[in-house]
Amino acid sequence: MQLTISPENPLEWLALRANLAPIPLLHVQIMPVLAKAVLEAADKGVFDAVNNGANTLDELAAVLNLNPKALGELMGLLTAMGYFTFHNDRFTLTKMARRFATKDDPYSVHGMMIFNNRVVWDWMNHLGDYLQTGKGIQYHDSLSTEQWRYYQEAMVAASSTEAREFGRRAPVPKSATTMLDIGGSHGQHSVALCRKLPALTSVILDLPAAIEQAAPLLDRQGMGDRITYRPGNALTDDFGENTFDIVLLSSLAHHFTPDQNQLVTTKVARALRPGGVFIVNEFSRPELGAKPNLIGSSTDLFYGLSSTAGNYSVAEIQQWQQTAGLKQHKVVTYRTMPGRVMVVAKK
Numbered sequence: 497m498q499l500t501i502s503p504e505n506p507l508e509w510l511a512l513r514a515n516l517a518p519i520p521l522l523h524v525q526i527m528p529v530l531a532k533a534v535l536e537a538a539d540k541g542v543f544d545a546v547n548n549g550a551n552t553l554d555e556l557a558a559v560l561n562l563n564p565k566a567l568g569e570l571m572g573l574l575t576a577m578g579y580f581t582f583h584n585d586r587f588t589l590t591k592m593a594r595r596f597a598t599k600d601d602p603y604s605v606h607g608m609m610i611f612n613n614r615v616v617w618d619w620m621n622h623l624g625d626y627l628q629t630g631k632g633i634q635y636h637d638s639l640s641t642e643q644w645r646y647y648q649e650a651m652v653a654a655s656s657t658e659a660r661e662f663g664r665r666a667p668v669p670k671s672a673t674t675m676l677d678i679g680g681s682h683g684q685h686s687v688a689l690c691r692k693l694p695a696l697t698s699v700i701l702d703l704p705a706a707i708e709q710a711a712p713l714l715d716r717q718g719m720g721d722r723i724t725y726r727p728g729n730a731l732t733d734d735f736g737e738n739t740f741d742i743v744l745l746s747s748l749a750h751h752f753t754p755d756q757n758q759l760v761t762t763k764v765a766r767a768l769r770p771g772g773v774f775i776v777n778e779f780s781r782p783e784l785g786a787k788p789n790l791i792g793s794s795t796d797l798f799y800g801l802s803s804t805a806g807n808y809s810v811a812e813i814q815q816w817q818q819t820a821g822l823k824q825h826k827v828v829t830y831r832t833m834p835g836r837v838m839v840v841a842k843k
C-alpha cells in the first residue's frame with residue numbers, strides 16, 4: 497500500500513511527467529486541510545450523527561448545532577475523500593467510514609482521531625523547534641489525566657485492526673504459558689494471543705498513569721485475571737529470569753534511544769525461557785534512499801518530534817537482539833498496515 501498522487505487521465509500523466517504539476521501545493525495547502533477536516537468531523541460527531549440517521553445537511557446541522565454553510569463545506573470535502581456518498585440530498589456513510597470512523601465499531605479509529613485533534617495537532621507547532629534542537633516533546637512526562645485517557649483510547653484505536661493480524665500471525669510457541677507485554681497499555685495484543693493460546697497468561701508492564709486509564713479498556717475484553725497489570729518502568733525495572741515464553745515490545749521502542757532499547761533487550765533476554773520469543777512490533781524506518789514509504793518515514797519524524805527517539809530499521813532491532821544473545825527468528829510484515837513489522841528473536 498502506498499499514499500500517492502496519481503494521474504486520472506493521460507494529460508495529467510503527461511503534466512506530472514513534464515514536472516508541470518506543483519506537487520508541494522498539494523502537500524502544503526490540501527493535505528493539512530484533509531487531515532484536520534476528518535479530525536474535526538470525528539470530534540464534532542459527524543460520522544456518528546449520519547450513522548444514527550441524520551442524513552440531510554439541515555438535519556445534521558440541527559443535531560450537531562453547527563453552521564450549515566460551514567458544515568456543507570466539510571461534508572463536500574469528506575464526500576470527496578470517500579467517507580460519504582450523496583444522493584437525493586442525503587448523505588450515507590461509505591462502508592470504510594462506517595467501519596473505521598464511527599465510534600463503536602470494533603475496528604474504529606475514533607479514539608485516535610480525538611487524541612490527534614485535541615492533543616497531537618498542537619504538537620506539530622513544535623516541529624520547527626525540534627529541527628533546531630533535536631529535542632522532542634517527551635509527552636509521557638507532561639500529559640494531564642484527561643490527555644492520558646485520550647492517549648490510551650487512541651492506542652486501542654490504533655491497534656484494533658493490527659491486534660487481529662498479530663494474533664493470527666505472530667510466531668509464538670504453541671505451548672506458551674507466560675507472556676510479558678512491555679508498554680502493553682490496553683492489552684489488545686495480549687488479548688489476541690490469550691484467545692489463541694488457552695494456557696497463556698500475560699503481565700502488562702506499563703507506567704502507572706497509563707494503567708489508570710488503560711485498565712477499564714482492558715476490562716471490556718472480559719479476560720479476567722489471565723491478563724494482569726504491573727505498574728512500573730521498563731527502563732528501571734527488572735523483568736526477572738527464565739520466566740516468560742513470550743515478551744512483546746509493541747510501539748515502545750520508538751520512544752527509547754538505541755542505548756535504552758539495548759538495555760531493555762538485554763533484560764528481556766534474561767527474562768525469557770529457553771525457546772521463548774521476543775517480538776519487537778514497530779513501524780520500521782526505511783533507510784535513506786530506499787523505496788519510498790511515507791508511513792515509515794512520517795512516523796519516524798513524528799516519533800522524533802514527540803519522543804526524541806524515532807523508528808528503527810529491522811537491522812538495528814536485530815542488532816540489539818543479537819547483542820543480547822538472542823537468535824534471529826523471523827521478520828513478519830503486516831498485510832493490513834504498510835511499514836509495520838514484527839522483528840522476532842528466539843532464546
Ligand SMILES: C[S@@+](CC[C@H](N)C(=O)[O-])C[C@H]1O[C@@H](n2cnc3c(N)ncnc32)[C@H](O)[C@@H]1O
Nearest residue numbers: 651655679680681702703706729730731746747
Ligand atoms: C504507543 S503506546 C503502545 C501501546 C501498545 N503496546 C500498542 O502497541 O498499542 C506506548 C505505551 O508504552 C508506555 N510506556 C512509555 N514509556 C514507558 C516506560 N518507560 N515503561 C513502561 N511503559 C512505558 C506508555 O504508557 C504507552 O502505554
